[in-house]
Amino acid sequence: MMILQVQDVTKRFGGLQALTDVTFDLPAGQILGLIGPNGAGKTTLFNVINGVYAPNKGQIIFRGDDITGMPSYEVARRGMARAHQVVRPLHDLTVRENVMVGACFGREGHSLASAVQKADAALAQVGLSGRADQPSGLLNVAQKKRLELARALAARPYLLLLDEVLAGLNPTEITEMVDTILKIRDEGITILMIEHVMQAVMSISDRIIVLDYGQLIATGKPEEVAANPQVIEAYLGDPEMTARLMAE
Amino acid sequence: MKFWRQPGFWLPLALVFLWGGIVLVLKQDTIRETTFTVMMFMALASSLNILLGYTGYVSFGHIVFFGLGGYTGFFLISEMGWPLYPAALAGGALSGVIALLVGLAVLRLRGAYFALATIGINEAARAFVSNFGPFGGATGLFVNFSAYEKYGGAGQALWTTFTFLWITTLVVLLVSYLVKHSRFGLGLQAIREDEDAAMVMGVQAPRAKTITYVISAFFPGIIGTLYFFKNGNVEPGDAFQLHMSIEMLVMVMLGGMGTVLGPMVGATAYQGLRGYLLTSPIFKDLHLAVAGLILLLIILFVPAGAVGWVRGRLPALRRVLE
Ligand SMILES: Nc1ncnc2c1ncn2[C@@H]1O[C@H](COP(=O)(O)OP(=O)(O)OP(=O)(O)O)[C@@H](O)[C@H]1O
Numbered sequence: 257m258m259i260l261q262v263q264d265v266t267k268r269f270g271g272l273q274a275l276t277d278v279t280f281d282l283p284a285g286q287i288l289g290l291i292g293p294n295g296a297g298k299t300t301l302f303n304v305i306n307g308v309y310a311p312n313k314g315q316i317i318f319r320g321d322d323i324t325g326m327p328s329y330e331v332a333r334r335g336m337a338r339a340h341q342v343v344r345p346l347h348d349l350t351v352r353e354n355v356m357v358g359a360c361f362g363r364e365g366h367s368l369a370s371a372v373q374k375a376d377a378a379l380a381q382v383g384l385s386g387r388a389d390q391p392s393g394l395l396n397v398a399q400k401k402r403l404e405l406a407r408a409l410a411a412r413p414y415l416l417l418l419d420e421v422l423a424g425l426n427p428t429e430i431t432e433m434v435d436t437i438l439k440i441r442d443e444g445i446t447i448l449m450i451e452h453v454m455q456a457v458m459s460i461s462d463r464i465i466v467l468d469y470g471q472l473i474a475t476g477k478p479e480e481v482a483a484n485p486q487v488i489e490a491y492l493g494d495p496e497m498t499a500r501l502m503a504e
Numbered sequence: 505m506k507f508w509r510q511p512g513f514w515l516p517l518a519l520v521f522l523w524g525g526i527v528l529v530l531k532q533d534t535i536r537e538t539t540f541t542v543m544m545f546m547a548l549a550s551s552l553n554i555l556l557g558y559t560g561y562v563s564f565g566h567i568v569f570f571g572l573g574g575y576t577g578f579f580l581i582s583e584m585g586w587p588l589y590p591a592a593l594a595g596g597a598l599s600g601v602i603a604l605l606v607g608l609a610v611l612r613l614r615g616a617y618f619a620l621a622t623i624g625i626n627e628a629a630r631a632f633v634s635n636f637g638p639f640g641g642a643t644g645l646f647v648n649f650s651a652y653e654k655y656g657g658a659g660q661a662l663w664t665t666f667t668f669l670w671i672t673t674l675v676v677l678l679v680s681y682l683v684k685h686s687r688f689g690l691g692l693q694a695i696r697e698d699e700d701a702a703m704v705m706g707v708q709a710p711r712a713k714t715i716t717y718v719i720s721a722f723f724p725g726i727i728g729t730l731y732f733f734k735n736g737n738v739e740p741g742d743a744f745q746l747h748m749s750i751e752m753l754v755m756v757m758l759g760g761m762g763t764v765l766g767p768m769v770g771a772t773a774y775q776g777l778r779g780y781l782l783t784s785p786i787f788k789d790l791h792l793a794v795a796g797l798i799l800l801l802i803i804l805f806v807p808a809g810a811v812g813w814v815r816g817r818l819p820a821l822r823r824v825l826e
């Protein structure tokens with residue numbers, strides 16, 4: 257079963273064509289990696305999928321329903337959660353309260369009392385239990401990324417959108433985060449993840465799609481994508497990336 | 505945790521309950537008048553705080569709801585012969601309905617645009633009422649003294665009005681606490697911190713903001729009716745004073761936005777200061793300038809306000825100082 261179908265999605269910002277006719281499907285239970293150079297339109301694609309922006313053209317089908325143009329809170333209630341690239345903790349609230357927002361307003365719509373338990377479970381899952389009572393503003397980068405993830409998990413989504421959750425983490429933290437992501441997948445949550453850390457995304461994705469200048473230029477198994485000449489060329493502007501990609 | 509077991513729930517209510525109770529026992533006119541003013545601003549600042557403190561939306565022209573609701577309630581009393589209580593509730597209801605209609609349009613605006621729009625609404629309401637025949641146009645309305653007879657004469661009517669204000673203040677504080685500690689309130693605080701992120705987590709921001717705007721407009725409508733009934737007349741110049749709006753903001757910021765106790769503390773402190781400034785010959789005409797200066801200093805140096813500052817310094821007191 258396809259949990260998400262993106263069909264002919266086009267998004268323009270004034271004169272800038274950020275996405276052009278993007279089409280792909282995501283089968284339930286998989287991890288789909290979304291890669292591409294900086295400014296390729298990856299975050300914009302997430303914004304269109306979860307209703308932050310309406311596309312200029314095309315459709316988003318989520319679990320069989322057309323959700324194109326629905327507000328982001330409606331999409332969230334239907335079971336799609338997201339961890340942002342730029343972490344956005346609610347600073348004045350404690351870590352636990354932040355996660356409770358996800359539990360209260362996500363798919364299951366918990367009451368405050370049951371949200372406390374869901375929040376603590378999500379915090380345990382990402383390894384942040386010890387910080388539950390701290391103001392979220394005091395967390396370091398790695399912890400804030402985990403908080404983003406916990407908030408999304410507490411919503412008990414069917415589909416999880418992860419936007420560069422590994423960026424800015426050191427190698428140990430990356431290993432821990434990758435483990436966490438695999439465990440989430442094993443619970444049956446489908447994952448669509450944007451990632452620049454090639455080795456990690458190549459190793460955990462079932463399939464990869466590649467975006468370049470707003471267009472989908474490749475899709476396939478990680479090893480197929482890594483060997484695709486068009487993909488290598490897209491990364492040529494970025495020699496370090498190319499080297500890392502070739503090293504796979 | 506059950507809220508009625510929390511000291512932070514009881515503290516604001518107990519303070520206002522005791523204060524009002526003592527005034528009612530003492531039965532002195534001057535004490536009643538001073539307390540009326542302080543409590544009125546407590547209730548107004550707390551109403552504003554439900555919007556400002558919990559959602560972060562700065563309603564600069566919030567006094568419009570005091571004015572419109574007050575006019576409506578006063579009209580029902582003086583022209584239609586309604587008793588005070590239903591008239592005041594009707595004034596509140598009217599303010600709520602106006603907030604609902606206006607909110608659908610202006611709550612899409614964020615930050616300074618929203619603040620500016622609320623000033624525009626206040627000025628538009630003033631212009632409208634000044635030309636609205638049934639409300640007496642620019643001269644306003646006067647209450648017929650027979651209206652006070654129902655309450656045992658003008659003197660007794662003032663005590664009745666005070667009692668109603670006292671109860672209203674308690675209700676505002678109760679609502680403020682319950683909103684803050686509810687699931688709905690958690691959504692509001694998420695909106696305050698980052699509205700887009702809140703929506704991505706499923707918070708129905710447009711609906712939540714509109715409901716909050718209506719709540720925060722309802723109480724000023726009641727309070728306006730009580731205030732003008734006590735004064736015996738209402739006119740556009742008194743009903744839509746932008747400087748009262750600014751003073752409400754100063755009180756909320758001074759005491760601590762987003763806390764239940766803050767607007768109470770802010771209103772009391774500001775009124776105390778104001779009383780002092782008005783009697784001092786040098787500052788008599790400068791009290792608004794002083795208000796502006798206080799606002800500036802708070803925003804620059806103690807943005808959390810007095811209660812917020814103490815909560816930040818002494819985390820042990822958090823459950824007491826809500
Ligand atoms: N709200 C917006 N208004 C105007 N232009 C935008 C907006 N959001 C994104 N863009 C532009 O769209 C293009 C794609 O941006 P996007 O953030 O989707 O890239 P990305 O692939 O996520 O890049 P990165 O890897 O750096 O995160 C960029 O040129 C960006 O400047």
Ligand SMILES: [Mg+2]
Pocket residue numbers: 298299300341
């Ligand atoms: Mg991005």
